[in-house]
Amino acid sequence: MTQSATLDKLNAAFTGLAVSEFRSQTRVVAPRESAGAIFPFLKKECGFDLLVDVTCVDYLNFRDAKDRFGLVYLLASTTTNERLTIRVFVNEPDLTVPSVTPLWGGADWFEREVYDMFGIIFDGHPDLRRILMPFEFEAFPLRKDYPLQGRGERHNFPVLTRNRG
Amino acid sequence: MPLEPATLASPHDDAQDYVWTLNFGPQHPATHTTLRLVLKLDGERVIDAVPDIGYLHSGFEKIGESLNYNQYVTVTDRMNYISPLANNVAWHGAVERLLGLEITPRCKYIRTIVAELARISDHLLCNGAVGLDVGAFTYFLYAFNRREDLYNIFECLCGARFTNSYTRTGGVMHDANAEFVELVRKFVKSMPKTLDDMDKLLNRNKIFVDRTKGVGILSKEEATNRSCTGPIARASGVTRDLRKDEPYLAYKDFDFQVCCATAGDCFARYLVRNAEIRESLKIVAQAIENLPSGPVNVDIGERTAIPTKQAVYQTIEGCISHFELTMSNRGFEVPSEESYAAIESPNGELGFYLVGDGSEVAYRARCRPPSFIHFSVFPQLIRGHTLSDVVAVLGSLNIIAAELDR
Numbered sequence: 425m426t427q428s429a430t431l432d433k434l435n436a437a438f439t440g441l442a443v444s445e446f447r448s449q450t451r452v453v454a455p456r457e458s459a460g461a462i463f464p465f466l467k468k469e470c471g472f473d474l475l476v477d478v479t480c481v482d483y484l485n486f487r488d489a490k491d492r493f494g495l496v497y498l499l500a501s502t503t504t505n506e507r508l509t510i511r512v513f514v515n516e517p518d519l520t521v522p523s524v525t526p527l528w529g530g531a532d533w534f535e536r537e538v539y540d541m542f543g544i545i546f547d548g549h550p551d552l553r554r555i556l557m558p559f560e561f562e563a564f565p566l567r568k569d570y571p572l573q574g575r576g577e578r579h580n581f582p583v584l585t586r587n588r589g
Numbered sequence: 590m591p592l593e594p595a596t597l598a599s600p601h602d603d604a605q606d607y608v609w610t611l612n613f614g615p616q617h618p619a620t621h622t623t624l625r626l627v628l629k630l631d632g633e634r635v636i637d638a639v640p641d642i643g644y645l646h647s648g649f650e651k652i653g654e655s656l657n658y659n660q661y662v663t664v665t666d667r668m669n670y671i672s673p674l675a676n677n678v679a680w681h682g683a684v685e686r687l688l689g690l691e692i693t694p695r696c697k698y699i700r701t702i703v704a705e706l707a708r709i710s711d712h713l714l715c716n717g718a719v720g721l722d723v724g725a726f727t728y729f730l731y732a733f734n735r736r737e738d739l740y741n742i743f744e745c746l747c748g749a750r751f752t753n754s755y756t757r758t759g760g761v762m763h764d765a766n767a768e769f770v771e772l773v774r775k776f777v778k779s780m781p782k783t784l785d786d787m788d789k790l791l792n793r794n795k796i797f798v799d800r801t802k803g804v805g806i807l808s809k810e811e812a813t814n815r816s817c818t819g820p821i822a823r824a825s826g827v828t829r830d831l832r833k834d835e836p837y838l839a840y841k842d843f844d845f846q847v848c849c850a851t852a853g854d855c856f857a858r859y860l861v862r863n864a865e866i867r868e869s870l871k872i873v874a875q876a877i878e879n880l881p882s883g884p885v886n887v888d889i890g891e892r893t894a895i896p897t898k899q900a901v902y903q904t905i906e907g908c909i910s911h912f913e914l915t916m917s918n919r920g921f922e923v924p925s926e927e928s929y930a931a932i933e934s935p936n937g938e939l940g941f942y943l944v945g946d947g948s949e950v951a952y953r954a955r956c957r958p959p960s961f962i963h964f965s966v967f968p969q970l971i972r973g974h975t976l977s978d979v980v981a982v983l984g985s986l987n988i989i990a991a992e993l994d995r
Contacts, residue, residue, distance in 0.1 A: 446928055447928050449928055449929065473813050474813055474829075477929075477940065477955070477957040479957075481944050481952070486952060487947070496927075496942060496955075498940075498957075502813055502829050528816065529814045529816075530814065530816025530962060531816075533961060534962075537961075541650075556994055556995075558643070565648065566650060572654075572655055
């Protein structure tokens with residue numbers, strides 16, 4: 425669904441991009457170093473004005489996976505209806521990527537959710553707090569090393585009595 | 590989940606000791622579901638609002654990593670429970686995209702019909718609730734009366750009224766029967782009259798227009814910038830509609846229009862939803878009259894949908910396929926790949942990003958929830974309006990907390 429002109433433009437501006445296609449969806453794996461530059465380029469030069477989604481996949485148990493976390497940015501254009509998926513891989517211990525909030529305002533809560541669930545730090549995010557889990561929660565529940573039924577965090581929550589509450 | 594006071598503090602707070610804080614929710618009749626807003630007020634005027642969500646977080650995405658592709662459809666019902674059929678269609682659309690499976694024409698039509706009926710049901714509830722919140726109780730009853738008919742149709746189709754879980758990988762749970770077709774025909778025929786009555790109640794009602802016109806304005810640029818989709822973006826002038834832009838299912842066979850407005854306020858969102866109900870009726874009317882015959886599930890050779898009982902008992906392929914699909918260590922094969930597929934759900938673009946790892950259970954099942962995105966826009970829509978406008982804006986965004994928190 426991505427026009428080849430867009431891909432040519434992208435390949436001319438950046439090196440080290442791995443382009444693949446699956447079920448007519450174009451995916452581009454961007455090296456982490458170019459993550460700061462590729463998103464402004466995509467928005468301003470290629471016309472991707474709609475950030476559809478930001479999410480993350482933990483490849484801990486995934487067969488043949490080399491990297492731990494894969495960030496997924498789904499972009500679309502409201503004028504040409506093109507779609508493009510950008511993937512950026514990050515590894516422990518440095519889980520920091522530049523935030524895209526200055527480019528797309530909608531990234532605000534997406535990135536907060538990814539931080540909440542995976543512990544990825546978005547550098548430059550204005551308000552990187554937990555969004556769905558309670559603030560005193562310490563783990564990152566969507567990581568693959570976090571069990572389905574939890575580690576008993578609920579039992580550690582402080583109990584408020586009526587007088588203190 | 591207490592909000593720390595520092596979240597609301599601003600450097601000018603010393604000079605503004607007349608500013609007060611109000612907790613709106615998590616238990617409030619006008620939030621309809623469980624969500625909380627911390628409002629900073631100057632008298633009755635809202636200076637700032639901080640949404641606080643997560644009260645209904647139930648780890649749907651984590652559950653998606655342990656339920657197989659057919660089981661998880663029951664969880665999607667519980668995301669946007671106002672239009673569960675649209676979620677079912679979105680989920681299995683995404684699964685079939687990952688599998689590279691082409692469903693039968695009859696199944697495409699049936700899924701289109703149920704998705705559009707779900708849209709009507711969702712828009713009726715949303716507009717009815719906006720009416721209720723700003724004081725038009727009769728309107729709400731008109732809307733809910735017709736939703737009852739829709740529930741009867743869904744019950745006839747799949748036995749469940751509320752949590753339908755209707756779709757299956759490669760098909761649907763039950764084929765549509767003649768009674769269903771008759772009920773839908775009757776509904777399509779009688780609905781325009783109800784819509785006319787409902788329009789007469791509110792469209793020129795001074796109280797309703799005063800409460801919603803010019804309230805919560807979202808500009809076109811801001812709608813795109815904040816990732817808004819669906820009726821909320823279309824009410825601001827964004828002409829994006831996946832049914833036209835990326836025709837999925839059978840939408841390219843039908844004649845319908847994309848409804849847009851330019852004002853971007855609560856009233857425009859109400860009008861867009863009303864217009865979309867009429868367009869959906871047009872689609873349903875065309876689809877039900879042209880419903881293709883033939884099988885509803887994919888062929889036995891695909892090994893994804895459970896074969897019919899006749900095929901199981903009378904053919905060896907059907908028998909083997911049934912065994913393989915029901916045995917716990919078999920099932921169908923999924924590529925070790927990832928894909929994203931979205932539909933135009935009543936609330937906006939509802940998509941699933943799926944990562945398959947070869948097994949019958951998704952490695953990652955990410956849902957792109959429209960309510961979540963639309964609620965993040967709320968603070969900027971309400972700034973400068975009065976406390977009473979909070980319910981009007983909240984209602985017009987159609988926030989479903991189960992989808993918001995998942």
